[in-house]
Amino acid sequence: xxxxxxxxxxxxxxxxxxxxxxxxxxxxxxxxxxxxxxxxxxxxxxxxxxxxxxxxxxxxxxxxxxxxxxxxxxxxxxxxxxxxxxxxxxxxxxxxxxxxxxxxxxxxxx
Amino acid sequence: xxxxxxxxxxxxxxxxxxxxxxxxxxxxxxxxxxxxxxxxxxxxxxxxxxxxxxxxxxxxxxxxxxxxxxxxxxxxxxxxxxxxxxxxxxxxxxxxxxxxxxxxxxxxxxxxxxxx
Numbered sequence: 461x462x463x464x465x466x467x468x469x470x471x472x473x474x475x476x477x478x479x480x481x482x483x484x485x486x487x488x489x490x491x492x493x494x495x496x497x498x499x500x501x502x503x504x505x506x507x508x509x510x511x512x513x514x515x516x517x518x519x520x521x522x523x524x525x526x527x528x529x530x531x532x533x534x535x536x537x538x539x540x541x542x543x544x545x546x547x548x549x550x551x552x553x554x555x556x557x558x559x560x561x562x563x564x565x566x567x568x569x570x
Numbered sequence: 571x572x573x574x575x576x577x578x579x580x581x582x583x584x585x586x587x588x589x590x591x592x593x594x595x596x597x598x599x600x601x602x603x604x605x606x607x608x609x610x611x612x613x614x615x616x617x618x619x620x621x622x623x624x625x626x627x628x629x630x631x632x633x634x635x636x637x638x639x640x641x642x643x644x645x646x647x648x649x650x651x652x653x654x655x656x657x658x659x660x661x662x663x664x665x666x667x668x669x670x671x672x673x674x675x676x677x678x679x680x681x682x683x684x685x686x
Contacts, residue, residue: 469610492673503660504613506674550612556601556620558664558675559629562612 462487464553466561474569475543481536481564483551493534494552495525496560504550510534521545543568572596576661576678583651583685591646591681593661601664602644603675604628604636606657613660619644651685658682 463486473479485491495507508519515527525536534551546568551561576593583589595602600621605613605628615628617636625636633655635647644663648655659682662675 466612494674496675503677503679504675509673511673552675557615557618557626557628558603559615560605560613562610 462554462557462559464551464559464561466549466551466564468564469562470565470567472567472569473541476540479536479538479541479545479566481549481551481566483534483536483561484532485534485551485553486532487553491527491534491553492555492558493525493527494558495519495523495534495536496550496552497521497547498550498563499547507536507549541566541568543570574661574663574676574678576659576681578681579679580682581684583648583683585652585685587651587685588647588649589651589683590648591659591661591683592643593645593678594643595661595663595676596642597663597676598641599663599665599676600641602638603662603664604634604644604646605660605662606630606655607660607680608657616646616659648683651683653685656683656685 465484493510496504498504508517510517510527548563548565550563574595603618604616614630619625619638622641658680661678664675
């Protein structure tokens with residue numbers, strides 16, 4: 461069955477520190493994978509997507525994600541976070557049917 | 571270019587009342603979706619329509635019905651609203667990989683529904 465797991469409900473990092481948000485998925489075929497971000501009171505914005513090819517995907521706002529088929533993972537990374545990155549992050553998987561994880565809320569310490 | 575438009579933006583219902591959430595997209599997308607968002611639960615897929623004329627259940631379809639009226643419009647109906655259906659509802663559309671240039675979901679602004 462298709463599923464997405466984001467193990468961390470909340471993550472707190474200091475401004476300027478590196479960030480990794482975890483995403484594990486279950487999918488019966490080649491997965492199409494996405495990361496979205498939602499700022500408080502706002503809609504969802506696509507950060508990046510993976511369909512095929514290079515397993516390291518670059519996105520907007522300095523984010524990147526790496527697809528690891530052997531680990532069924534698609535973790536999101538950023539080398540140095542900014543206070544404006546505080547938001548909720550959602551991993552999603554699917555083609556016709558697209559489902560989301562429960563999200564990870566990122567808090568930034570000044 | 572309006573993107574994805576959903577109405578109403580806010581609605582308060584009493585238990586047992588019915589209502590329809592309307593959604594329209596002007597991007598010529600094949601696929602349309604209805605999600606609900608609740609704190610701590612992420613976005614949960616209610617129903618989706620991969621193409622005009624087809625609809626399929628998502629993760630939480632109970633208590634809802636949908637209609638893909640045409641390629642542009644995808645409505646969500648609550649026949650007998652329950653307090654558990656209090657949520658923010660998002661409509662979205664896309665062209666899945668291989669069917670168009672995106673794969674990215676484009677979302678409406680959301681509809682906040684309260685069932686008393």
